[in-house]
Amino acid sequence: MPKMSNVTVRRARIVDLPTLGRLGASLARAHHRWDPKRFFVVPKMHEGYAWWLGRELKNRKAVVLTAERAGRIVGYAYGRVEPRDWNALRDECGVAVDLIVSPRVRGQGVGRILGQALLAAFEKKGVPRVILLAATKNKDAQRLFHRMGFRPTVVEMALEIRRR
Known part of the structure; x- marks a missing residue:
C-alpha cells in the first residue's frame, strides 16, 4: 500500500464545511445503500x-479534523467525548463518529x-478509551479499525416494527 507522507491533518474550519458536507453525505449514502431501513x-x-x-x-467536546494534500481536503474525521451512559454501560469515552477519505486517495494511508x-x-482530552460503530457491510473500515487496535465489543441489531 503506498503511503502518503504529504498529507497534513488539521482542525476543521468554517470554510471547510461545504467540502466536509459533501464527504459526509457520501458516507451517509453508502450506509443507506448497505441498509436503507437503518440509515x-x-x-x-x-x-x-x-x-x-x-x-x-463550536462544541468543546467535539473533534473535527481534515486531511489535506496539495491544499485540497481529501478526508475528515469527527468524534466527540461522551459522558457515562448507563443504557450502554459505557463510561466516559471518545466516540469516533465519522472517518471518510475521498475515493481518489483511498488505499494510500490517509484513513x-x-x-x-x-x-x-482524544488522548489530549483525557478519555480512557475510544469506541466506534462500523457498518457490518463496511469491511474496508473494519479492517482499518482492526489494524489500528480496535476490538469488537457489541453487535447492534435492528428490527422493523410494522404499524397496523
Whole structure:
C-alpha cells in the first residue's frame, strides 16, 4: 500500500464545511445503500452534514479534523467525548463518529493518518478509551479499525416494527 507522507491533518474550519458536507453525505449514502431501513438520507444531505459539523466545530467536546494534500481536503474525521451512559454501560469515552477519505486517495494511508490524529486528539482530552460503530457491510473500515487496535465489543441489531 503506498503511503502518503504529504498529507497534513488539521482542525476543521468554517470554510471547510461545504467540502466536509459533501464527504459526509457520501458516507451517509453508502450506509443507506448497505441498509436503507437503518440509515436515513434526505434531500440536500450535504447541507445537513455541513450544518451539523459546523455546530460541532463550536462544541468543546467535539473533534473535527481534515486531511489535506496539495491544499485540497481529501478526508475528515469527527468524534466527540461522551459522558457515562448507563443504557450502554459505557463510561466516559471518545466516540469516533465519522472517518471518510475521498475515493481518489483511498488505499494510500490517509484513513490511518486521520484515525491516528483523532485518537491523539482524544488522548489530549483525557478519555480512557475510544469506541466506534462500523457498518457490518463496511469491511474496508473494519479492517482499518482492526489494524489500528480496535476490538469488537457489541453487535447492534435492528428490527422493523410494522404499524397496523
